[in-house]
Amino acid sequence: MSRIAGHFRKLAEERRTALIPYVVAGDPGQAYTVPLMHRLVENGADILELGVPFSDPMAEGPVIQLAHERALANGTSLSAALAMVREFRATDTTTPVLLMGYANPVMRMGYAAFADAAAAAGLDALLTVDIPPEEVEGINSELQRVAMDNIFLVAPTTPEERIARIAGRASGFIYYVSLKGVTGAGHLDTAEVANRVDAIRRHSPLPVAVGFGIKDAASARAVAQAADGVVVGSALVHAMAETIENGGEPTAAIEAAAALLGDIRKGIDSAR
Amino acid sequence: MSISTKQEAFAAVPDAEGRFGEYGGKFVSETLMSALAELEQLYRELSSDPGFQRELDADLTHYVGRPSPLYEATRWSDTIGGARIFLKREDLNHTGAHKVNNTIGQALLAKHMGKKRVIAETGAGQHGVATATIAARLGLQCQVFMGEEDIHRQALNVYRMKLLGAEVISVTSGSRTLKDAMNEAMRDWVTNVDDTFYIIGTVAGPHPYPLLVRDFQCVIGREARAQSLAQAGRLPDALVACVGGGSNAIGLFHPFLGDEAVAMYGVEAGGHGLSTSEHAAPLNAGTPGVLHGNRTYLMQDSDGQIMHTHSISAGLDYPGVGPEHAWLKDVGRVKYVVANDDEALRAFHTLTRIEGIMPALESSHALAYAEKLAAKMSPQQMIVVNLSGRGDKDIHTVAQLDGIEF
Numbered sequence: 001m002s003r004i005a006g007h008f009r010k011l012a013e014e015r016r017t018a019l020i021p022y023v024v025a026g027d028p029g030q031a032y033t034v035p036l037m038h039r040l041v042e043n044g045a046d047i048l049e050l051g052v053p054f055s056d057p058m059a060e061g062p063v064i065q066l067a068h069e070r071a072l073a074n075g076t077s078l079s080a081a082l083a084m085v086r087e088f089r090a091t092d093t094t095t096p097v098l099l100m101g102y103a104n105p106v107m108r109m110g111y112a113a114f115a116d117a118a119a120a121a122g123l124d125a126l127l128t129v130d131i132p133p134e135e136v137e138g139i140n141s142e143l144q145r146v147a148m149d150n151i152f153l154v155a156p157t158t159p160e161e162r163i164a165r166i167a168g169r170a171s172g173f174i175y176y177v178s179l180k181g182v183t184g185a186g187h188l189d190t191a192e193v194a195n196r197v198d199a200i201r202r203h204s205p206l207p208v209a210v211g212f213g214i215k216d217a218a219s220a221r222a223v224a225q226a227a228d229g230v231v232v233g234s235a236l237v238h239a240m241a242e243t244i245e246n247g248g249e250p251t252a253a254i255e256a257a258a259a260l261l262g263d264i265r266k267g268i269d270s271a272r
Numbered sequence: 273m274s275i276s277t278k279q280e281a282f283a284a285v286p287d288a289e290g291r292f293g294e295y296g297g298k299f300v301s302e303t304l305m306s307a308l309a310e311l312e313q314l315y316r317e318l319s320s321d322p323g324f325q326r327e328l329d330a331d332l333t334h335y336v337g338r339p340s341p342l343y344e345a346t347r348w349s350d351t352i353g354g355a356r357i358f359l360k361r362e363d364l365n366h367t368g369a370h371k372v373n374n375t376i377g378q379a380l381l382a383k384h385m386g387k388k389r390v391i392a393e394t395g396a397g398q399h400g401v402a403t404a405t406i407a408a409r410l411g412l413q414c415q416v417f418m419g420e421e422d423i424h425r426q427a428l429n430v431y432r433m434k435l436l437g438a439e440v441i442s443v444t445s446g447s448r449t450l451k452d453a454m455n456e457a458m459r460d461w462v463t464n465v466d467d468t469f470y471i472i473g474t475v476a477g478p479h480p481y482p483l484l485v486r487d488f489q490c491v492i493g494r495e496a497r498a499q500s501l502a503q504a505g506r507l508p509d510a511l512v513a514c515v516g517g518g519s520n521a522i523g524l525f526h527p528f529l530g531d532e533a534v535a536m537y538g539v540e541a542g543g544h545g546l547s548t549s550e551h552a553a554p555l556n557a558g559t560p561g562v563l564h565g566n567r568t569y570l571m572q573d574s575d576g577q578i579m580h581t582h583s584i585s586a587g588l589d590y591p592g593v594g595p596e597h598a599w600l601k602d603v604g605r606v607k608y609v610v611a612n613d614d615e616a617l618r619a620f621h622t623l624t625r626i627e628g629i630m631p632a633l634e635s636s637h638a639l640a641y642a643e644k645l646a647a648k649m650s651p652q653q654m655i656v657v658n659l660s661g662r663g664d665k666d667i668h669t670v671a672q673l674d675g676i677e678f
Contacts, residue, residue, distance in 0.1 A: 132305050134297070158302055177303060182463065
């Protein structure tokens with residue numbers, strides 16, 4: 001399998017919760033994504049989640065929708081996102097990278113062509129928001145062919161028997177969506193998250209990462225007490241967008257995201 | 273693929289996974305999968321429950337005013353000098369279009385599920401009005417998502433929805449039209465899935481929506497088939513309907529699919545012409561992909577991004593199409609053609625002047641193609657056109673094109 005399983009094993013030995021930042025490839029500009037990825041690693045990221053922009057990002061809240069629009073406006077495609085992963089790999093061969101996106105661009109490229117290109121670029125995993133287990137067969141066999149993980153979502157509405165079914169197909173880690181809603185929503189219930197993470201653990205030995213609605217050190221710390229990994233997306237994307245709206249350069253936006261991630265890292269580490 | 277021409281073969285799709293051949297399915301985020309499973313199970317129970325069918329039929333009869341007439345447009349047919357043209361008068365339904373057949377069905381499902389709130393997406397506003405109408409009648413809270421562009425284009429329907437007690441939510445993301453309204457409705461549904469029923473307006477979306485919307489709209493074709501036999505003593509030689517998402521077309525076509533001798537034409541929006549990028553004709557010029565929960569033909573670029581579309585009619589201005597149409601195209605049972613903006617507009621004026629019936633611009637696409645088709649046929653032959661909606665909502669658009677300001 002990919003770098004992910006080994007990485008989580010190492011983190012578990014160090015009693016460290018994985019911090020997984022999400023940023024959109026090509027936001028604020030194509031040239032800034034790779035430098036941003038490196039800065040995030042320097043500020044405490046354990047795994048990087050790179051969003052592939054899509055014209056119709058149905059699972060995203062307004063902050064990430066706008067990031068997708070900005071990235072599309074500067075021409076960021078799935079191929080461009082893979083090129084960024086390849087460039088990142090030239091100097092970082094250890095940090096796992098996963099792409100998060102929607103079915104259509106991957107389907108348009110072709111599952112086999114995607115798997116080959118992604119493997120060549122050094123990608124570790126793919127998460128497609130709108131390919132549930134019922135529809136996964138075609139792409140899963142291609143990802144398995146190149147030893148790439150397919151990251152599945154479990155939601156607050158997923159019944160236990162379905163969790164078992166998802167666990168049977170998952171590899172790498174399982175991504176628990178912490179709330180009913182879109183990315184960046186603000187009604188996180190950490191006690192409920194802990195219950196649900198326990199339910200997932202009853203069905204799968206895989207690490208569980210939690211995302212959606214985690215926006216600062218405090219919420220990250222609360223979630224870290226229950227989970228193996230914490231995903232932070234909208235807060236970072238917002239920090240960058242705000243910097244640019246206020247007249248800052250893209251390099252300043254990168255530093256704003258890196259600084260916020262550093263704070264969140266400290267918050268998580270204080271939970272253990 | 274070889275298919276039997278028997279009606280049962282067509283009734284056998286979608287399969288248990290919601291697939292029409294390689295199209296359809298359930299491409300949604302995990303949060304919605306349980307809600308879809310619940311809806312599927314409830315629908316399976318209720319669709320074979322005589323009590324539910326009686327409730328639905330009573331509403332269709334006494335509230336909608338069904339059956340809608342099958343009207344022979346003799347003066348128009350004579351002018352063309354070809355086949356006899358019959359119009360299935362869905363424009364005479366309560367709220368002025370076929371949309372209400374479906375919203376009543378889905379609102380009854382919402383009632384049986386105990387949901388207090390319904391949401392809908394709308395382009396031209398017809399589905400939004402039909403949803404707001406049934407929500408008013410059943411006392412359900414109603415929010416309708418509508419692209420900012422369409423809100424400007426269809427101000428009259430926006431006000432109708434407000435009068436009916438619905439809240440119209442302006443969608444400012446993406447292209448600010450129907451597809452973005454559908455994105456936003458899905459986002460709302462994922463957030464409020466416990467108490468909210470999403471009333472999808474066409475035969476798209478994830479399974480079981482394409483199935484249940486088809487079933488609710490099939491009343492059009494069942495009536496038209498019986499009326500053809502009663503009024504003309506025979507089945508039509510051809511059926512013609514416009515296709516945006518495709519709900520009025522599937523409703524007319526489906527009960528005839530097993531009738532081998534009946535040809536079928538789905539008319540997509542050709543906009544400024546297929547040779548331009550300004551149209552909304554995925555079955556004629558698109559490629560298969562995934563949008564809004566199902567696999568179907570889409571207007572998309574080489575990177576899999578969904579393209580902007582154009583049509584004079586907001587109701588056809590959509591980059592996808594129901595998955596059953598994608599399948600019917602591939603198996604060759606239905607022929608998908610286009611009518612351009614100017615052809616639709618001409619048909620709008622023709623029918624208004626010759627028959628005294630003002631059609632919706634969506635339906636005018638079907639009329640435009642029917643006129644061409646009829647001219648090539650003999651007076652012994654017969655065409656049924658689905659007049660899916662009335663044109664009152666479009667008067668503003670037509671007046672603007674004529675340079676008239678109110």
